[in-house]
Amino acid sequence: MTELATEPVLAPEPTSPPMRGRGVDRVLAAIVTFVPPLGALLAAWLWWHGRPPGWPELVAMLGMHAIALVGVEVGFHRLFAHRSFEPCRAVKIALAVTGSMAFQGPVIWWASIHRKHHQFSDQAGDPHSMYLGGEGRLARLRGALHAHLGWIWSADSVGRGGFARYAKDLYRDADVLAIHMHYLRWLLLGMAAPALFVGLCHGSFEGALLGLLWGGLVRVFVMNHLTYWCINSVTHAVGRRPYRTTDRSTNFALLCIPTLGQSWHNNHHADQVSALMNHHWWQLDLGGLLLRLLERCRLVRNVRRPNRARLAALAAGATPRSRTVPPATSTSSSTTSEP
Numbered sequence: 001m002t003e004l005a006t007e008p009v010l011a012p013e014p015t016s017p018p019m020r021g022r023g024v025d026r027v028l029a030a031i032v033t034f035v036p037p038l039g040a041l042l043a044a045w046l047w048w049h050g051r052p053p054g055w056p057e058l059v060a061m062l063g064m065h066a067i068a069l070v071g072v073e074v075g076f077h078r079l080f081a082h083r084s085f086e087p088c089r090a091v092k093i094a095l096a097v098t099g100s101m102a103f104q105g106p107v108i109w110w111a112s113i114h115r116k117h118h119q120f121s122d123q124a125g126d127p128h129s130m131y132l133g134g135e136g137r138l139a140r141l142r143g144a145l146h147a148h149l150g151w152i153w154s155a156d157s158v159g160r161g162g163f164a165r166y167a168k169d170l171y172r173d174a175d176v177l178a179i180h181m182h183y184l185r186w187l188l189l190g191m192a193a194p195a196l197f198v199g200l201c202h203g204s205f206e207g208a209l210l211g212l213l214w215g216g217l218v219r220v221f222v223m224n225h226l227t228y229w230c231i232n233s234v235t236h237a238v239g240r241r242p243y244r245t246t247d248r249s250t251n252f253a254l255l256c257i258p259t260l261g262q263s264w265h266n267n268h269h270a271d272q273v274s275a276l277m278n279h280h281w282w283q284l285d286l287g288g289l290l291l292r293l294l295e296r297c298r299l300v301r302n303v304r305r306p307n308r309a310r311l312a313a314l315a316a317g318a319t320p321r322s323r324t325v326p327p328a329t330s331t332s333s334s335t336t337s338e339p
């Protein structure tokens with residue numbers, strides 16, 4: 001990968017983000033939290049009043065959903081957060097751009113938060129654990145809301161200084177840094193593309209608005225609020241735990257399709273370096289299948305497989321010796337804990 005000649009100048013991590021930053025972050029958090037659900041309500045209201053989505057709206061919604069989901073799960077998560085395979089440059093750029101269309105934040109921010117989650121999983125320091133607010137039903141309900149969505153309102157989770165600690169390798173990648181810096185551009189492209197497609201299909205400006213609604217806001221609401229963000233809440237609370245890990249991650253089969261395999265989350269926490277989330281043939285991992293296909297087409301290489309010896313030890317109850325610390329400075333290496 002291309003490297004910048006000089007490392008970007010980063011401020012030391014502040015103990016508390018500056019107030020101006022907090023204001024901007026809160027505006028963005030409010031948009032992410034409220035605008036997609038309002039769009040979904042508007043779509044439901046239109047449907048109720050005799051304006052159901054036509055095939056162009058459905059194609060736009062499903063198509064953009066698939067594109068953004070691959071960008072987030074295969075790109076933001078398995079590539080940029082975990083370095084679990086090596087892509088050619090075109091695939092790397094495509095994954096960074098399509099993930100940016102998902103309305104889940106810019107790529108370096110996303111990867112930083114996720115690496116921090118793995119370093120402190122369900123312990124103090126985890127940006128989106130549901131177990132840090134105390135015991136009791138009310139505390140657990142508050143924790144579930146925090147894990148699902150509330151964490152994006154937390155100043156700790158968006159402190160910019162954390163980028164230098166958790167994602168220095170991404171800052172050094174000129175392609176990734178450029179896509180990160182132009183996040184708003186890709187976000188708007190993800191909204192404009194379905195609007196243009198449906199507008200052309202209907203041949204009207206009203207059609208373009210319907211495309212924006214269904215392919216943009218409804219798609220974001222379904223993917224983020226209803227499915228993918230359940231990784232932080234549901235798959236740290238409900239399901240089976242075949243491996244002993246230092247967190248409370250679970251495998252939750254019902255979400256394996258809309259998360260492209262990430263709902264095998266206990267598998268992932270047990271062996272986060274692996275690019276493949278399925279440890280048995282019956283565990284559907286669409287993201288892993290896509291990576292195998294890209295590997296056959298020679299568009300990616302070094303797709304990391306599960307460490308069977310480590311997993312067998314964890315399944316037998318071995319105590320994880322240390323937490324996994326994602327790569328902070330290297331673009332190709334990572335450190336994993338041993339059972």
Ligand SMILES: [Zn+2]
Nearest residue numbers: 117236249265
């Ligand atoms: Zn997790």
Ligand SMILES: [Zn+2]
Nearest residue numbers: 114118268272
């Ligand atoms: Zn992960």
